[in-house]
Amino acid sequence: MxxxxxxxxxxxxxxxxxxxxxxxxxxxxxxxxxxxxxxxxxxxxxxxxxxxxxxxxxxxxxxxxxxxxxxxxxxxxxxxxxRPGSRALRIDVLGLRSAQAVVLHDYWRSHPEIDLDVVTLRVTDPREAVAAVQAGDVDASFRSVTDPATLPRDVRMVHAFDSPLELLVGPRHPLAAARTLTPARLRGHRIWVPGIAPGSEWADFYDQLTTTFDLRIDAAGPNFGNEVLIDILAASADVATLVGARDRYLWPPGHDLRRIPIAGPTLAYPLSLILRRANPHPALRAVIDHCAGLAPSPAATWRPSWALSPGRGDRPVDAPP
Missing domain, CATH: 1.10.10.10 (Winged helix-like DNA-binding domain superfamily/Winged helix DNA-binding domain)
Known part of the structure; x- marks a missing residue:
């Protein structure tokens, strides 16, 4: 035809x-x-x-x-x-307020001449993101395949950056006055993370996090969005959630929410880029280099078992006894 x-x-x-x-x-x-x-x-x-x-x-x-x-x-x-250079560089992110989108925005502000198209595929199964990369629908996707051995031969996954976790709580929460927290201090507290999709990379991440540090991660209920979650946190004396240090969250001043860093060890969500091995978009290399130039994670950092090496000498740390 x-x-x-x-x-x-x-x-x-x-x-x-x-x-x-x-x-x-x-x-x-x-x-x-x-x-x-x-x-x-x-x-x-x-x-x-x-x-x-x-x-x-x-x-x-x-x-x-x-x-x-x-x-x-x-x-x-x-x-x-x-002919990937003939169109905009198209990169998939989990959300437009996610750490990935924030990092891409910082990169674009430094390189406004780059024709960049930031999209959200709205898929939870990383295999669907891999298929979109293979089909050329996107040039790269900020996703992680928890078993890299299952990746097709024409696709590869590279470490982008680590996203350290913070505890987000309202002013009435028992931990609200803390300046920093260790994972051990989170034990026994209800950490609500609604909408964890079965089979997703973040489901595996939270499973490993819960097992390693004996935390109480509650995924009950549908995810009605950040605004509803923030309203609930502001009014609650016992509910907290985990957010990425670079994730962008906004709330009314009266909510008085607190973002508390976690250290000893730092808990990091590893972010990777999935891309084609052959004929990648010529602008993609600069984005990868920009991610590699971000501040490294502390030496004492915990990551899930499937995390790729950041290549800076820092390695996953076992949970303290």
Whole structure:
């Protein structure tokens, strides 16, 4: 099937005018008409009915249109996969207030000439993020595969940076006056982290964190968003949550929430970048270098078993007895 004929059909369907489709494609109206006629012969159906105002889809044309759009999108992704420098650098983050988005924003402010597209795939299974990277939907994804041996051969995962955890509490919480906290001091306190998706990398992270430090992580209930969580923390005397040190949270001044660093050891969520081995976007190397230049984690830092080495000599630390 001639993909350019399919593209001409899609544009003609969108505009309802062969001339408008031709103008966008940079060809003559006659060329568009010939392409569509050849496509109709190949499919053995009529796709359009000519009207005084232009063209209208037949029933067969209406049925074919969504599939034709998929074909055009697939061709565009295929071309972008081998010519990544011809478009914006597209990176997936978990959320626009997450540490990953904050770090990318800091990088872009230093390099405003970079054409950067920050997206959120809204997937919880890291395999879906890997598939998006393979398909060329994104150039890289801030995700971690907890078993790197399962990664496809054409995809690799590199350490980006560590995100140290902080305890977020309201003013009535027993730990609210602390300047820093050790993991041992968190024992027995309810740490509410709603919306932990089974099978996600963060589900495995919290499982290991709970087991290693004997913490009480409560994942009960749906995740209604940060605003609801913050309201509950502000009014509660016994509920706390864990946030990343670089995560961006905003709350009304009257809430008087406190972010308390955790040390002895530091608890770090390791953030990695998943990217293709061949033909990565040329702007991606600078982003990786920017992440590598961030302040290193303390020597005494705990990470989950699947964390990649940051390459700065700091290593995971076992939990204290």
């Amino acid at each position: 001639d993909t350019e004929a399919v593209r001409s059909f899609v544009r003609a369907a969108e505009f309802g005018q062969l001339q408008h489709a031709a103008d966008e494609l940079g060809v003559t109206q006659q060329a568009v008409s010939k392409r569509i006629a050849a496509l109709e012969r190949a499919l053995d159906v009529r796709l359009f009915t000519r009207t005084p105002r232009g063209v209208e889809l037949t029933l067969d044309g209406q049925a074919f249109l969504p599939h034709a759009r998929g074909i055009v999108a697939g061709v565009d992704r295929a071309v972008a996969a081998i």
